[in-house]
Amino acid sequence: MSSLYNIKIENLKGVGKKRGELFNKLGVYSIGQLLNYYPRTYEDWSSVKDISDVENGEVTCIKGQVCSAINSGYTRSGKIITKLQVSDETGVIELVYFNNRYISSMLKYGETYCFYGKISKNLYGIQMTAPEFAKDCDSAIKPIYNLTAGLTNRMVINSVKQALEMLPETVNDPIPDNIRDKFNLVNLKFALNNIHFPENQFALTVAKNRLIIEELLVLNLGLRQLKNHKREKNKNLITKDYSKEFESSLPYNLTNAQKRAVSDCVRDMMNKEITLNRLVQGDVGSGKTAVAASVSYSAIKNGMQVAFMAPTELLAEQHYNTFKELFSNTNISVGLLTGKLKQSEKNKVRKSLETGEIHIVIGTHALITENTVFNNLGLVITDEQHRFGVAQRAKLLSKGNNPHLLVMSATPIPRTLGLIIFGDLDISIIDELPPGRQEIETLLITDDKRQRAFNFIRSEIQKGRQAYIVCPLVEEGETDLASAEEYAAELMLNFFNDIPVGILHGKMKSADKERVMEQFFSNQLKMLVATTVIEVGIDVPNATIMMIENAERFGLSQLHQLRGRVGRGKEKSYCILVSNYDYGTSFERLKTMCTTGDGFKIADADLKLRGPGDFFGSRQHGLPELKISSFADTESLALSQKIADFIITDSHYLTDDRYRGIKAEISRLFTEIGDSSLN
Ligand code: ADP
Ligand code: MG
Numbered sequence: 214m215s216s217l218y219n220i221k222i223e224n225l226k227g228v229g230k231k232r233g234e235l236f237n238k239l240g241v242y243s244i245g246q247l248l249n250y251y252p253r254t255y256e257d258w259s260s261v262k263d264i265s266d267v268e269n270g271e272v273t274c275i276k277g278q279v280c281s282a283i284n285s286g287y288t289r290s291g292k293i294i295t296k297l298q299v300s301d302e303t304g305v306i307e308l309v310y311f312n313n314r315y316i317s318s319m320l321k322y323g324e325t326y327c328f329y330g331k332i333s334k335n336l337y338g339i340q341m342t343a344p345e346f347a348k349d350c351d352s353a354i355k356p357i358y359n360l361t362a363g364l365t366n367r368m369v370i371n372s373v374k375q376a377l378e379m380l381p382e383t384v385n386d387p388i389p390d391n392i393r394d395k396f397n398l399v400n401l402k403f404a405l406n407n408i409h410f411p412e413n414q415f416a417l418t419v420a421k422n423r424l425i426i427e428e429l430l431v432l433n434l435g436l437r438q439l440k441n442h443k444r445e446k447n448k449n450l451i452t453k454d455y456s457k458e459f460e461s462s463l464p465y466n467l468t469n470a471q472k473r474a475v476s477d478c479v480r481d482m483m484n485k486e487i488t489l490n491r492l493v494q495g496d497v498g499s500g501k502t503a504v505a506a507s508v509s510y511s512a513i514k515n516g517m518q519v520a521f522m523a524p525t526e527l528l529a530e531q532h533y534n535t536f537k538e539l540f541s542n543t544n545i546s547v548g549l550l551t552g553k554l555k556q557s558e559k560n561k562v563r564k565s566l567e568t569g570e571i572h573i574v575i576g577t578h579a580l581i582t583e584n585t586v587f588n589n590l591g592l593v594i595t596d597e598q599h600r601f602g603v604a605q606r607a608k609l610l611s612k613g614n615n616p617h618l619l620v621m622s623a624t625p626i627p628r629t630l631g632l633i634i635f636g637d638l639d640i641s642i643i644d645e646l647p648p649g650r651q652e653i654e655t656l657l658i659t660d661d662k663r664q665r666a667f668n669f670i671r672s673e674i675q676k677g678r679q680a681y682i683v684c685p686l687v688e689e690g691e692t693d694l695a696s697a698e699e700y701a702a703e704l705m706l707n708f709f710n711d712i713p714v715g716i717l718h719g720k721m722k723s724a725d726k727e728r729v730m731e732q733f734f735s736n737q738l739k740m741l742v743a744t745t746v747i748e749v750g751i752d753v754p755n756a757t758i759m760m761i762e763n764a765e766r767f768g769l770s771q772l773h774q775l776r777g778r779v780g781r782g783k784e785k786s787y788c789i790l791v792s793n794y795d796y797g798t799s800f801e802r803l804k805t806m807c808t809t810g811d812g813f814k815i816a817d818a819d820l821k822l823r824g825p826g827d828f829f830g831s832r833q834h835g836l837p838e839l840k841i842s843s844f845a846d847t848e849s850l851a852l853s854q855k856i857a858d859f860i861i862t863d864s865h866y867l868t869d870d871r872y873r874g875i876k877a878e879i880s881r882l883f884t885e886i887g888d889s890s891l892n
Contacts, residue, residue, distance in 0.1 A: 217376070218244075218245030218881070219243065219246070219724055220379075221243060221244075222237075222241055222243060222244060222247060222460075223240065227371060229300045231363075232363075235361055239359065239360075241716075244376045247372060247378070248373070248405050249840050250373075250840075251410070251840060252358050253358060255355060255417070256276045256329050256354070256355040257273075257274065257354050258327060258329055259274075260273075260274065261327065262791070263304070264273065264300070264305065265304045267332045267339060270332065272329075273330075273332060274328065275306065275328050277300050277301040277306065277325065278300055279322050280299060280322075280323075281297050282566060283297040284298075285319060288311070294310070295309070295322065296308065306338075307341075308328065308341050308344060309341070319346075326347065326348060326748075327347050327348075329345045329346070329347075330343060330345060353410070354410075354411040373409050383402075384401050385401075387401070387431070387462075387874035388426075388427055388430070388673075388874075389872065389874070391446075392860065396856055398422075398426060399423045400464050404423040404424050406420075407419075407420035408421060408815070421844060425844060425845045425849045428784065428840060428842045429845065429850065430856055431882050432636070432839065432842075433632075433877045434861070435879040436635075436637040437544065437607075437636050440490065440637040446485065446487075447482070447487060449482070450482070450485060451517075452483070453511075453515060454483065454511055455510055455511040456511055459511070462539075463539075465647065467503060467504075469645060470644055471499075471503060472493070473643075474703065477542055477641040478491055478504075478617075479511050479637075481639070482508075482617055483511065488617055490617070490637075490639060490642070491619055492621075492641070493620070493621050494621075495621075495623065495643030496623065496643070496811070498646060498780070498781065499643040499674055501623070504621075505594050506535075508592070509521070509592065512591055512617070513573060517589055517592055518589050518591060519590075519594065519615075520580055520593050521594045521595075524577070525577065526552065527552050530795060531752060532596065533547065546565075547574075548571035548574040548575070549564070549574070550562045550567065550579050550580055550585070551577045552577060553727075562574065566587055566588065567586045567588055583610055590614075592617045593619070594619065595609075597600060606618070606620075608721060618646070620638060623777070625812035632804070632854055633850065633854065651785055652810050653788050654785065654787050654811060655807045656787065656807065657764070659791070659792065659794075659795045660793050666760055666789050670760065672713060672736045673757055673758045678757040678784065679736065679738075679739050679756040679757070680739065681741050681759040682759070683759065683761040684700045684744065684763065697716055697718040697742055699760075700742060713738050714741075715732055715733055715740070715741050716743070717744070718729070726759075733756075734753055736853075753781060756778060756779050756781070757782065757785065757787075758779060758782075758786065758787045759775065759779045759788050760791060763793070764790035764792045765792045765800070769803075769806060769815045769816075772790070774804070776806070790806060791804055802818070824845060825843060
């Protein structure tokens with residue numbers, strides 16, 4: 214198998230330079246990668262239903278004889294509409310096609326075909342709209358691939374078939390026999406054959422399961438290896454814990470959860486055998502900044518420098534002000550280093566970092582550049598870590614002598630997943646909010662109540678508050694969702710023409726984004742219409758209301774993140790979720806948002822309902838791209854974890870040839886994210 218990653222896709226019959234480039238667009242360059250290009254979904258032609266048994270809304274296959282003439286006409290909007298009837302022994306169904314001129318020449322009266330499509334049942338009978346059809350039901354489960362213009366599903370199928378034939382008789386399986394036997398997993402060859410061309414539904418299930426387990430296992434073992442790598446002896450040992458002293462300088466008492474997180478970190482830094490390498494995970498508003506400040510305080514008092522990296526300039530500035538305030542009665546000097554500073558200012562800050570005059574520097578990516586040199590960097594802190602890849606983190610770490618690492622994240626992640634995604638870090642969880650926080654009142658409304666919602670928003674603004682309106686990003690080829698700009702234009706024209714509204718979307722230059730945020734921050738703008746780019750961690754306490762359009766489009770965790778932008782001040786805050794649906798699972802899902810404000814509960818619900826795809830997004834966590842694990846469920850997540858534990862504790866892991874295959878897969882996966890420490 215592994216050698217197939219070295220054979221270019223162009224070597225397949227029927228794939229020349231041009232078609233090869235189309236495959237490249239999909240991220241497929243080699244035969245091996247084609248075999249890992251798994252179907253998006255399947256059409257199950259293997260179980261043919263009687264027409265009398267079909268149900269409204271189901272996608273199914275029927276087999277029947279064309280029993281009417283094939284008639285074409287025009288719809289009122291000028292589309293060609295073709296209708297025909299098909300019968301089996303149990304009933305009759307009407308088929309409808311739009312703008313398909315070829316149907317009447319492809320289907321023949323009196324002949325029998327299989328049809329595959331979505332059933333609709335109403336007063337007038339049973340219909341299928343634009344079903345696929347085939348002369349022989351080859352009783353197969355047909356793979357459906359994600360495509361790109363110029364590449365058809367059939368072409369991909371043909372290529373995959375050839376690729377599968379190139380697999381040797383016995384494929385070297387990265388999961389060794391002993392593990393497969395023990396945990397009941399099918400072998401790689403069976404899995405690859407059946408993920409593409411399943412023999413039946415059961416074979417598909419076990420194939421998928423096996424591939425998910427392998428992928429999670431490779432990820433998990435790889436991350437654990439990273440952790441071992443960083444677990445060198447403590448080169449920045451601290452001898453005294455100053456957290457009590459720091460705490461007494463605060464205007465409030467730390468919560469127990471905050472105290473636990475601080476002492477976890479300080480304990481690690483005082484341990485000779487290890488280096489602090491920890492994630493502090495806490496919901497928005499749980500007070501992670503104070504934790505970071507306390508840990509920094511102890512580090513600095515023990516003679517080290519601290520670097521604190523934030524994902525945007527605005528967040529860096531915010532933290533800079535907070536730290537200056539927190540350290541105002543000490544002799545600790547705080548510096549700021551962002552790309553926005555004048556060159557002379559940057560030079561000055563860099564100089565003082567090199568001499569050690571600055572004890573803690575807050576900054577953006579400017580911290581990572583070559584010419585930033587530290588005197589004695591002992592602790593690196595990154596905020597909202599999912600914005601940074603593992604590789605960038607490593608770069609900042611390289612500026613010290615194996616400094617301690619503290620990563621902070623506001624994205625609650627279910628425990629099972631956290632262990633995998635953050636396999637390279639120890640975890641402390643802040644599961645408690647400071648006292649006196651108000652719940653954000655969350656309302657779920659349908660489209661038709663929008664006008665009332667706007668009136669409510671207006672009344673909040675008249676009280677002097679500010680508002681966010683979130684509309685989803687327009688995906689390519691999608692027209693039914695309003696883009697931020699059009700949407701904002703419409704709002705300003707029709708509802709809020711007397712109110713200063715700002716727009717924020719992903720296509721804007723970052724300087725423009727920052728300018729808009731700045732204006733919102735300083736209360737010049739009363740309303741921000743934005744796609745999901747609203748800065749994570751941005752703190753505008755005066756914003757008390759958020760409305761989220763097409764809420765059903767978002768994962769719950771994402772909604773929770775967005776909602777966390779309000780409810781940051783003393784005033785009561787609101788979140789209005791707008792959805793076109795007031796029934797079904799997506800509606801039920803959204804109702805969870807109205808009943809709990811607990812990010813971890815919400816994340817659990819999200820995992821159960823949607824699977825881990827939302828959490829795995831590679832941009833989210835700087836992880837390598839996963840091919841199939843978004844289909845994982847709680848059981849496969851737990852099983853992969855169990856197998857990883859088993860392998861790690863197997864004393865042969867480091868030396869045994871059996872594990873060579875899986876190690877090769879680990880280094881292949883992690884090369885993509887540029888971490889060469891695993892090679
Ligand atoms: P996040 O975890 O989202 O980064 P912050 O660190 O920004 O949260 O804290 C949110 C707010 O809560 C800040 O205004 C901070 O001063 C305040 N805060 C933090 N810890 C406490 C506490 N123990 N008691 C009261 N207020 C606190
Ligand atoms: Mg924060």
